[in-house]
Amino acid sequence: MTRPLARVLIDALADHGAHEVFGIPGDFALPFFRHLERAADRLPLYTLAHEPGVGFAADAAARWHAGLGVACVTYGAGALNMVNPIAGAFSEKSPVVVISGAPGVNESARGLLLHHQAKTLDSQLRVYREITCDQAVLDDPQRAPAEIARVLRSCREQSRPVYIEIPRDQVDVPCAPVDPLPPTPVEAAAVDACADEVLARLDRADRPVLLVGVEVRRFGLEARVADLATRLGIPVATTFMGRGLLAESAAPLVGTYMGLAGRPEVRTVVEESDGLLMLGVLMSDTNFGVSGERVDPRATMLAADRSVRVGFHVYPGVPLADLIDALLARAPGPGAGRAAPVLPAQPDPPRGLIADDAPVHPRDIAAGVNDLFAETGPMPVAADMGDCLFTAMDMVQTPLVAPGYYATMGFGVPAGMGVAAASGRRPLILVGDGAFQMTGWELATCARHGWAPIVVVFNNASWEMLRTFQPEGRYNDLDVLPFARLAAGLGGRGYSVSTRAELAAALREARADTSRFQLLDVAIARGEISDTLARFVAAIKQANRPLGT
Ligand SMILES: Cc1ncc(Cc2c([C@H](C)O)sc(CCOP(=O)(O)OP(=O)(O)O)c2C)c(N)n1
Numbered sequence: 297m298t299r300p301l302a303r304v305l306i307d308a309l310a311d312h313g314a315h316e317v318f319g320i321p322g323d324f325a326l327p328f329f330r331h332l333e334r335a336a337d338r339l340p341l342y343t344l345a346h347e348p349g350v351g352f353a354a355d356a357a358a359r360w361h362a363g364l365g366v367a368c369v370t371y372g373a374g375a376l377n378m379v380n381p382i383a384g385a386f387s388e389k390s391p392v393v394v395i396s397g398a399p400g401v402n403e404s405a406r407g408l409l410l411h412h413q414a415k416t417l418d419s420q421l422r423v424y425r426e427i428t429c430d431q432a433v434l435d436d437p438q439r440a441p442a443e444i445a446r447v448l449r450s451c452r453e454q455s456r457p458v459y460i461e462i463p464r465d466q467v468d469v470p471c472a473p474v475d476p477l478p479p480t481p482v483e484a485a486a487v488d489a490c491a492d493e494v495l496a497r498l499d500r501a502d503r504p505v506l507l508v509g510v511e512v513r514r515f516g517l518e519a520r521v522a523d524l525a526t527r528l529g530i531p532v533a534t535t536f537m538g539r540g541l542l543a544e545s546a547a548p549l550v551g552t553y554m555g556l557a558g559r560p561e562v563r564t565v566v567e568e569s570d571g572l573l574m575l576g577v578l579m580s581d582t583n584f585g586v587s588g589e590r591v592d593p594r595a596t597m598l599a600a601d602r603s604v605r606v607g608f609h610v611y612p613g614v615p616l617a618d619l620i621d622a623l624l625a626r627a628p629g630p631g632a633g634r635a636a637p638v639l640p641a642q643p644d645p646p647r648g649l650i651a652d653d654a655p656v657h658p659r660d661i662a663a664g665v666n667d668l669f670a671e672t673g674p675m676p677v678a679a680d681m682g683d684c685l686f687t688a689m690d691m692v693q694t695p696l697v698a699p700g701y702y703a704t705m706g707f708g709v710p711a712g713m714g715v716a717a718a719s720g721r722r723p724l725i726l727v728g729d730g731a732f733q734m735t736g737w738e739l740a741t742c743a744r745h746g747w748a749p750i751v752v753v754f755n756n757a758s759w760e761m762l763r764t765f766q767p768e769g770r771y772n773d774l775d776v777l778p779f780a781r782l783a784a785g786l787g788g789r790g791y792s793v794s795t796r797a798e799l800a801a802a803l804r805e806a807r808a809d810t811s812r813f814q815l816l817d818v819a820i821a822r823g824e825i826s827d828t829l830a831r832f833v834a835a836i837k838q839a840n841r842p843l844g845t
């Protein structure tokens with residue numbers, strides 16, 4: 297039984313784990329949006345104001361669901377506007393499906409240059425080939441079902457964005473339904489051999505450690521990894537991007553590894569391990585760039601990107617989930633493994649904000665948020681790039697979406713809205729004044745979707761993180777903007793905060809008002825940065841200092 301191609305694609309997205317669509321239409325996408333609007337019962341459509349926001353929201357929704365995020369845009373001006381968010385999703389292994397409208401199959405035959413066209417009609421496809429793991433152009437309804445099945449399986453299995461282009465004259469063409477493909481075959485003997493060798497190395501090690509990263513979250517493996525660590529009796533650390541993983545479990549968690557920028561006791565455990573098993577970790581500079589000692593590759597094993605490197609050799613085609621299941625099948629029963637490791641004490645996150653007339657420091661925001669969460673329960677958090685992200689490290693562990701590796705600004709506000717759509721919960725958004733000026737205006741779309749996030753703007757009138765690297769740069773001076781006053785015009789409620797007492801009161805009132813978004817415009821003096829950012833910058837400077845200095 298055939299249905300219009302657009303509806304076949306929408307059903308396939310839902311069948312592969314999509315829960316909603318974020319988008320902005322255009323004339324090349326209008327026919328597809330007509331079907332989207334009719335299919336709202338399967339996939340609700342949320343429109344935003346600017347395509348970067350669409351991409352960030354879809355990325356955050358994908359992370360929240362550990363499923364597919366969907367970003368639907370028009371050809372050219374729309375899709376090319378969204379390149380940065382999708383590049384970030386690729387870097388941070390977020391499974392976003394980009395759907396772009398396109399000129400009709402025969403439109404190019406007229407020999408005219410088409411509006412929104414860049415260099416050539418397939419320039420956009422070539423750009424997206426660089427930031428997605430698979431692509432399809434649905435210009436043939438006979439091949440479309442197989443193309444969609446292939447691309448959506450790639451998205452799920454690789455946890456990376458994919459690109460689907462749908463010419464506007466193909467949207468209503470009759471098309472057969474999509475049969476989801478079976479998982480890509482895995483060589484069981486390779487998985488067994490790999491698991492045997494990994495376990496043997498862990499058994500031989502005096503100081504084995506698990507380091508868990510972003511893929512554990514993306515593939516929904518947190519409970520299995522917690523069980524594995526507990527049964528093996530091996531301490532577990534998370535990477536900067538993996539922060540929050542296992543926080544709710546009984547696993548022997550030592551904390552977040554941030555090299556010289558993190559707690560020395562965590563650094564010691566990781567860097568002095570003689571059997572480091574890294575599960576789903578990105579070998580990035582933000583995870584390892586400020587390491588005290590370079591981890592010894594002979595003592596490390598890395599399972600990521602569907603392969604496992606053990607020392608200097610690699611087992612290709614071994615997905616993380618298959619390895620973890622094989623290790624669990626071999627692990628000793630509960631309590632039969634090594635004696636539970638002695639763990640360094642976890643520091644208490646700052647609490648007890650002193651509500652006085654002192655100016656606000658980033659650590660006061662962490663304390664105020666921790667007090668709030670203790671009182672009324674935790675909220676999911678979306679953080680932008682800047683000191684707000686480093687301050688989030690001092691907040692109690694709650695689900696956090698942030699550009700921890702790709703490090704793009706502009707992520708925070710639209711990502712918080714994506715979490716609101718995906719979770720149905722009220723998020724807390726942390727954003728600097730610089731990043732707010734990029735995508736903060738998306739808050740104006742909250743009212744039509746019924747979202748009421750609490751937004752804390754770290755307003756130091758500065759690109760302060762850059763100033764820590766290059767203090768003499770006057771270009772880091774930004775204007776003091778009245779964000780609280782602007783909030784009302786965008787449909788929200790604003791609070792001007794310049795003292796700790798005003799911060800405490802604003803957090804309480806904002807939490808109580810669920811009628812619209814709440815924006816706390818918190819004045820912070822230039823030069824006042826979180827302790828974590830201060831350590832990170834010092835570590836970067838130390839790690840990058842010229843040899844011999
Ligand atoms: C889209 C984009 N443009 C530029 C940058 C570079 C950059 C940073 C990173 C290093 O690449 S941090 C930073 C300043 C952020 O200012 P603000 O949001 O006010 O936060 P804070 O004052 O806390 O620093 C910039 C411009 C970036 N990360 N992302």
Ligand SMILES: [Mg+2]
Binds near residue numbers: 682730754756759
């Ligand atoms: Mg700033």
